[in-house]
Amino acid sequence: MIKRLIVVAFAALFALPAAANIEIEEVTSPGGISAWLVEDASIPFVALEFWFVGGAALDAPDTRGATYMMMGLLEEGAGDLNAQDYAAAVEGLAASFSFESYRDAVVVSARMLTQNRGAAADLLRAAVSAPRFDQDAIERVRAQVLAIIQSDARDPQEIAASTFNALAYGDHPYGFAQEGSAETVAALTRDHIVAAHGAALTRDRVVVGAAGDISAEELGMLIDHILGDLPAAAPPRPGLAEFALEGGVTVVDFPSPQSVAFFGHAGIERDDPDFFAAFVLNQILGGGGFRSRLMTEVREERGLTYGIGSFLSLADLSPGLLGQFSSSNDLVGQAIEVVKEQWADLATNGVSQEELDTAIRYMTGEYPLRFDGNGTIAGILAAMQSDDIPVDYVTNRNAYVEAVTLADVRRVAGRLLDPEGLHFVVVGQPEGLSPGN
Structure with missing residues (x-):
């Protein structure tokens, strides 16, 4: 199966x-x-x-x-x-x-x-x-x-992800x-x-x-x-995938009391010198669960969704900074506006020292809890090689995270976050939204 x-x-x-x-x-x-x-x-x-x-x-x-x-x-x-x-x-x-x-x-x-x-x-x-x-x-x-x-x-x-x-x-x-x-x-x-x-x-x-x-x-x-009996060489891979979406909203009509929104824009390569700063930035933006800005502002402060998150997609041929949430049809438009506001605020004003310290403390302390045996290790070792990550990464990973400074995160936020380039694909029957909004 x-x-x-x-x-x-x-x-x-x-x-x-x-x-x-x-x-x-x-x-x-x-x-x-x-x-x-x-x-x-x-x-x-x-x-x-x-x-x-x-x-x-x-x-x-x-x-x-x-x-x-x-x-x-x-x-x-x-x-x-x-x-x-x-x-x-x-x-x-x-x-x-x-x-x-x-x-x-x-x-x-x-x-x-x-x-x-x-x-x-x-x-x-x-x-x-x-x-x-x-x-x-x-x-x-x-x-x-x-x-x-x-x-x-x-x-x-x-539907939302495939349309995006x-x-x-x-x-x-x-x-x-x-x-x-x-x-x-x-x-x-x-x-x-x-x-x-x-x-x-x-x-x-x-x-x-x-x-x-x-x-x-x-x-x-x-x-x-x-x-040993497999072919020696593979055919060429396809070329890089240009991220062609501009900012805006695409609505896909779907009969449901709730709408699903998938959103994002181009991201950052794994071998970029600023990658670890971007990694920490995303933790603060939307990767940190209830600690993240998006969860705090969209769910906790305004009650516009049960959950929201963002992630760095490291697709080989086109990295992205992506996210997703669900909301009732009458609230999804407000939620989109709050996401855009937070994107713009981080891009302009960066993060606080407290946010940075909390993110680094979590990121360096949480991983031992997820290390669970030979199967996990074997998969990680293969994944590291496929992404050309050096073997000493295992030893140095937390040091890379701890080396990220407030200035690093603020610089990368200004470079990576593009509030005007954010595109939202909304699947449902959202009130006040239509294709092209």
């Missing part, structure tokens, strides 16, 4: 506490594949994460959804085993595999016991290198994807849902699925994170065994 996932790589990268007492070993397999390892023999178990850069954005316009559907088919039989026999074999080894599609990457996750590692690796190798793509499985997964597309068409949050992306990115792959459309998914053939497999899973675009009971030498050999 295909799992519905929102891209959380950004959150994962910053979920690893700088105080965590772990040692990361950089490994290169005999075949040249890069991996990071945290070895821990205390439990006879290993977690592996294979991140292949490219993802659903590699789909051609007439085959949108092929990568998403292909990843859902990897667990539907491989080699000599059909879907039922393959699932039984994995379960019999007490192993766990997942195959996920994202806009910028596809991810293969594996959890296996040390005593069954060889047999489990054989099954995983078959899934990634020799998937069957049987026609009955294709039709079963196609039906699942079409059901997801139909469900999204009735979900105001999905379509307006912001136009014909670029970012402007389309990774699941594809009903028309493109219905037209996908087995040849399209095979082609998507060959494009998305290649040895030149994979990084590996591993944590648990395995040595560096064993890991290198295991990686080459699992991935």
Whole structure:
């Protein structure tokens, strides 16, 4: 079954506490594949994460959804085993595999016991290198994807986000849902699925994170065994996605007593020197839950919504500063005005020392609570490599946050926050708002 996932790589990268007492070993397999390892023999178990850069954005316009559907088919039989026999074999080894599609990457996750590692690796190798793509499985997964597309068409949050992306990115792959459309998914053939497999899973675009009971030498050999039959090189990725939206409001009529608003503008690159200042700024603006400006002003002071937040989207080809809230149709217009006012106030006046101190204290103290085992570590290690984050980030992360000054945040607020460029997509029947407002 295909799992519905929102891209959380950004959150994962910053979920690893700088105080965590772990040692990361950089490994290169005999075949040249890069991996990071945290070895821990205390439990006879290993977690592996294979991140292949490219993802659903590699789909051609007439085959949108092929990568998403292909990843859902990897667990539907491989080699000599059909879907039922393959699932039984994995379960019999007490192993766990997942195959996920994202806009910028596809991810293969594996959890296996040390005593069954060889047999489990054989099954995983078959899934990634020799998937069957049987026609009955294709039709079963196609039906699942079409059901997801139909469900999204009735979900105001999905409508708001997809409309925003379509307006912001136009014909670029970012402007389309990774699941594809009903028309493109219905037209996908087995040849399209095979082609998507060959494009998305290649040895030149994979990084590996591993944590648990395995040595560096064993890991290198295991990686080459699992991935050795994959194609050596991938096709080119699409170019950068220009954020084309200007400030304003787009209304999508939807019969509901409440409206959903998705809003934002262009963001900041992960490798920008001002990134950590922007990271702290967003915590104060809308990333800090009940501590944030938006939650305080929109919910607590005025009662215009039950919840509101903002986040830095680190999409590879077009970063953004985005947010979302829901409000009753008669209040959504007021809520939009308060968001714009707070955006403008921060851009002009910056933040207070108290706000900065509170944000840094929370950001440096909260992360150890979210560090929860080998699976988490493996995912973080792979995500760090995919974003070219240095291995010593684990040690230095809190120092980077603590180094952000009041002047830094005020400077970046003036640079990043664009109240006139904020665009809101509102799905519902908001009072006093119409397209173009």
